Amino acid sequence: MLERAEIIRQEYLRHDKKFPHVWCPGCGNGIVMNALLRAIHHLELPKDNIVLASGIGCSGRLPTYVDFNTIHTTHGRALTFATGVKLAKPQLSVIAVMGDGDATAIGGNHFIHAARRNLNITAIIINNNTYGMTGGQYSPTTPYGSKSTTSVYGHVEHAFNIAELAVVAGASFVARGTVYHANHLNTMIQQAIVKKGFSVVEVISNCHVQHGRRNKLGNAVQMINSFKENAVPVGKAEGMTAADMQGKFTIGVLCDVEKPVSTEEYDRVRQAAQTEASRIAEEKAKNGVKRYEE
Amino acid sequence: MEASEGQKKILLQGNEAIVHGALAAGCRFFAGYPITPASEISEILSVKLPLVGGTFIQMEDEIASMGAIIGASLAGVKSMTATSGPGFSLIQENLGYACITEVPCVIVNVMRGGPSTGLPTNVAQGDVLMARWGTHGDHPIIVLSVSSVSECFSVTIKAFNLSEKFRVPVIILSDEVVAHTRESVILPNQNEIQVFDRITPSVPPEWYKPYAENNRGVPDMAAVGDGYRHHVTGLVHDERGFPTQQPKEVEQFLNRLHNKITKGFSEIVMTKSFEMEDAEVCVIAYGSVARSAMRAVKDARMQGIKAGMVQLVTLFPFPRKVVDSALRQCKAVIIPEMNMGQISREIHRVNQAGTRIIKHNRIDGHLITPSEILKHLISV
Amino acid sequence: MKSSTRYEIRFSGSGGQGIITAAVVMADAIGAFDGKNVCQTQSYGPEARGGKSKAELVISDSPIDYPKALQVDLLLAMTQAACDAYFFDLKTDGLLIVDSGLVEQVPTSRAVSLPFTQIARQQIGRELVANMVALGAVGYLSGQVSMESLHSALLARVPKGTEEMNRKALQAGIDAATKIDLSSLPRSIISDWESEL
Numbered sequence: 001m002l003e004r005a006e007i008i009r010q011e012y013l014r015h016d017k018k019f020p021h022v023w024c025p026g027c028g029n030g031i032v033m034n035a036l037l038r039a040i041h042h043l044e045l046p047k048d049n050i051v052l053a054s055g056i057g058c059s060g061r062l063p064t065y066v067d068f069n070t071i072h073t074t075h076g077r078a079l080t081f082a083t084g085v086k087l088a089k090p091q092l093s094v095i096a097v098m099g100d101g102d103a104t105a106i107g108g109n110h111f112i113h114a115a116r117r118n119l120n121i122t123a124i125i126i127n128n129n130t131y132g133m134t135g136g137q138y139s140p141t142t143p144y145g146s147k148s149t150t151s152v153y154g155h156v157e158h159a160f161n162i163a164e165l166a167v168v169a170g171a172s173f174v175a176r177g178t179v180y181h182a183n184h185l186n187t188m189i190q191q192a193i194v195k196k197g198f199s200v201v202e203v204i205s206n207c208h209v210q211h212g213r214r215n216k217l218g219n220a221v222q223m224i225n226s227f228k229e230n231a232v233p234v235g236k237a238e239g240m241t242a243a244d245m246q247g248k249f250t251i252g253v254l255c256d257v258e259k260p261v262s263t264e265e266y267d268r269v270r271q272a273a274q275t276e277a278s279r280i281a282e283e284k285a286k287n288g289v290k291r292y293e294e
Numbered sequence: 295m296e297a298s299e300g301q302k303k304i305l306l307q308g309n310e311a312i313v314h315g316a317l318a319a320g321c322r323f324f325a326g327y328p329i330t331p332a333s334e335i336s337e338i339l340s341v342k343l344p345l346v347g348g349t350f351i352q353m354e355d356e357i358a359s360m361g362a363i364i365g366a367s368l369a370g371v372k373s374m375t376a377t378s379g380p381g382f383s384l385i386q387e388n389l390g391y392a393c394i395t396e397v398p399c400v401i402v403n404v405m406r407g408g409p410s411t412g413l414p415t416n417v418a419q420g421d422v423l424m425a426r427w428g429t430h431g432d433h434p435i436i437v438l439s440v441s442s443v444s445e446c447f448s449v450t451i452k453a454f455n456l457s458e459k460f461r462v463p464v465i466i467l468s469d470e471v472v473a474h475t476r477e478s479v480i481l482p483n484q485n486e487i488q489v490f491d492r493i494t495p496s497v498p499p500e501w502y503k504p505y506a507e508n509n510r511g512v513p514d515m516a517a518v519g520d521g522y523r524h525h526v527t528g529l530v531h532d533e534r535g536f537p538t539q540q541p542k543e544v545e546q547f548l549n550r551l552h553n554k555i556t557k558g559f560s561e562i563v564m565t566k567s568f569e570m571e572d573a574e575v576c577v578i579a580y581g582s583v584a585r586s587a588m589r590a591v592k593d594a595r596m597q598g599i600k601a602g603m604v605q606l607v608t609l610f611p612f613p614r615k616v617v618d619s620a621l622r623q624c625k626a627v628i629i630p631e632m633n634m635g636q637i638s639r640e641i642h643r644v645n646q647a648g649t650r651i652i653k654h655n656r657i658d659g660h661l662i663t664p665s666e667i668l669k670h671l672i673s674v
Numbered sequence: 675m676k677s678s679t680r681y682e683i684r685f686s687g688s689g690g691q692g693i694i695t696a697a698v699v700m701a702d703a704i705g706a707f708d709g710k711n712v713c714q715t716q717s718y719g720p721e722a723r724g725g726k727s728k729a730e731l732v733i734s735d736s737p738i739d740y741p742k743a744l745q746v747d748l749l750l751a752m753t754q755a756a757c758d759a760y761f762f763d764l765k766t767d768g769l770l771i772v773d774s775g776l777v778e779q780v781p782t783s784r785a786v787s788l789p790f791t792q793i794a795r796q797q798i799g800r801e802l803v804a805n806m807v808a809l810g811a812v813g814y815l816s817g818q819v820s821m822e823s824l825h826s827a828l829l830a831r832v833p834k835g836t837e838e839m840n841r842k843a844l845q846a847g848i849d850a851a852t853k854i855d856l857s858s859l860p861r862s863i864i865s866d867w868e869s870e871l
Contacts, residue, residue, distance in 0.1 A: 051518055080359075109358075
């Protein structure tokens with residue numbers, strides 16, 4: 001175990017970039033980063049072929065520390081850049097790391113359209129229920145009634161369920177994990193990367209500094225432990241009533257379907273265009289008629 | 295563009311000519327969102343790009359389009375988007391990202407009446423200063439303008455070449471009149487066209503510093519996936535690409551961003567002069583208005599007025615030298631614009647000779663006519 | 675400096691009549707097939723059907739500066755509203771061509787009235803191609819384009835499968851125009867003695 005940790009540390013972290021990182025002690029982001037690196041290591045993907053794009057926020061800093069092709073983009077837009085990279089070089093493994101506000105507020109439109117479009121991209125969304133970096137304002141996943149720096153009287157809006165949103169938006173693969181279930185998270189990320197099509201892994205994480213402290217959810221350890229208590233495997237949840245599921249959430253694979261991937265679909269477009277072009281050329285040669293659509 | 299089209303005249307719309315120019319310059323990726331009067335560019339590229347192995351995608355909005363073309367360009371593919379005013383507002387966010395990360399890309403803005411939804415099918419030139427200053431923060435950028443179908447072709451090629459050479463986004467300001475005018479033009483053969491491709495690193499990956507100063511001021515650019523793993527960020531970064539707040543590194547970086555454009559001034563700045571040799575009064579114009587101006591100058595000459603015209607093809611960096619010498623030469627300068635006077639501000643700024651400047655502004659959605667300009671030429 | 679020659683044609687009617695298509699075909703014939711300098715512009719509202727529609731052609735032996743019409747040499751009006759709106763800058767020696775079934779009040783004596791829509795309906799069986807009938811007449815009477823180029827440009831530009839119908843319509847327009855004797859019209863709406871004043 002220790003040995004493997006050492007390999008990952010040496011092989012994947014950018015040591016020439018001066019650590020320490022920007023994350024607070026106890027932050028779940030490190031666990032997500034570790035799970036991602038272990039998944040990539042396990043899959044034996046060459047580092048040159050991995051593109052890691054992120055948006056803005058604490059999650060956005062993740063690519064800085066890892067030795068891939070890394071693109072730290074603008075707030076909410078990681079998937080748009082990822083789309084461009086993937087279409088230009090479909091052979092690359094493109095992974096986008098985002099936060100809850102990043103992916104579902106400012107980037108919400110890009111998120112649902114990326115899912116609908118079904119490019120072979122992996123989206124990892126670290127959901128800590130708040131905008132941590134900017135000081136703990138309410139996000140699209142801040143629970144109803146919660147306190148934040150912009151909802152000191154209690155939050156009056158309702159939260160998104162990110163994984164379910166991804167399912168209905170048309171993603172090929174959707175899973176949910178937590179930073180408590182680190183090994184499970186590694187497996188979910190592996191499956192998502194291997195999956196052909198748009199895949200989403202929502203990771204329930206802790207921001208004890210901003211969200212936890214204001215809502216009396218305890219320190220990092222207590223918050224992470226609460227994920228253990230509240231997480232219900234998908235299979236088990238099927239037999240539970242709504243009342244049983246109160247305050248709990250599912251983990252595991254929520255959706256895994258086969259759909260044509262849009263880069264492959266676009267190859268068909270290229271073929272159709274070429275067939276049409278040669279048909280027009282033939283017709284021109286035969287009839288000597290120039291047609292405008294040439 | 296088929297080579298067989300060679301020296302034969304063809305009838306093209308301005309927007310079509312931009313497509314031909316882009317393809318000739320090596321553009322192989324386009325992301326866009328439908329908008330009048332730029333949609334033809336999307337539509338034609340959706341037909342033509344797959345034919346040459348390129349990619350067309352219609353994104354969910356212009357923010358996404360801009361992100362996608364930056365992503366594709368980072369992966370080594372020349373890319374472009376095209377839009378009009380409302381969409382141009384949305385691309386500004388990621389335009390700044392392309393500036394700070396020095397990602398080559400071309401943005402076409404076919405100007406229509408504004409502000410906001412404005413006059414979708416009418417002509418205007420209201421986005422000139424926005425093209426220069428639209429994205430936040432001090433940033434270098436190149437803004438070119440087109441006045442005819444043949445310029446749509448040649449300026450688009452130039453835009454890609456400058457973008458690749460200086461690693462800077464280049465904006466092409468077209469307008470509704472140029473975009474929808476059809477003209478008979480002769481396009482050159484592909485082998486007569488000069489195409490510049492970005493310079494890629496010649497050093498091994500472990501020596502590669504993606505943002506290091508060199509004698510050109512423009513770092514070599516490695517494509518994502520080519521073995522030169524590095525970090526790209528919209529934060530101010532050091533020569534390795536990692537975020538920095540060290541005042542020395544910040545200053546050095548931002549100075550280099552600006553200096554690379556200043557160094558390339560003579561190559562970037564393009565203007566055209568007409569009847570300026572002995573001109574005593576001149577018109578300074580750009581875009582479709584330049585054609586009205588040319589007509590007005592011809593008519594004025596018929597009446598014995600020593601009139602001339604300077605057409606600005608490059609709007610930014612501002613062609614200071616040419617404008618300055620026109621101001622020194624003439625007793626009055628007329629600046630017709632389909633806005634409230636955006637380029638005339640720049641001309642006022644460089645008018646050290648104190649030459650009389652006459653603005654002529656039209657904002658009703660219609661092209662300034664030659665007779666409007668002629669009246670001013672006669673009156674001075 | 676010698677002023678270059680300009681010949682300007684304005685096609686006008688209502689949206690959906692194929693006004694712009696007719697102008698584009700003529701521009702293509704002049705520009706690509708005859709190899710002359712030509713510039714074609716248009717204006718239209720946001721609606722695809724209804725409303726006034728206008729397209730202009732500038733033809734010149736030298737490069738064209740101002741792309742829109744300055745003083746029109748030939749005006750085609752396919753509706754009364756278009757005729758009323760776009761007649762104002764027709765040259766005094768310019769020619770007006772109207773659809774006789776749709777334009778009742780003709781504002782000049784230098785005018786040719788032909789039943790384009792009726793010809794399209796009766797000879798081709800589709801009112802839709804009235805624009806091509808009119809194009810045939812405009813092309814022929816303007817003297818600015820070869821009939822062969824007009825046919826080639828039409829075949830290149832009209833939707834696939836409609837070539838024969840459109841070709842017939844164009845020819846019907848040309849045939850109708852050959853029967854017109856332009857020399858029987860007054861040379862200008864201003865008499866010689868007036869212009870000498």
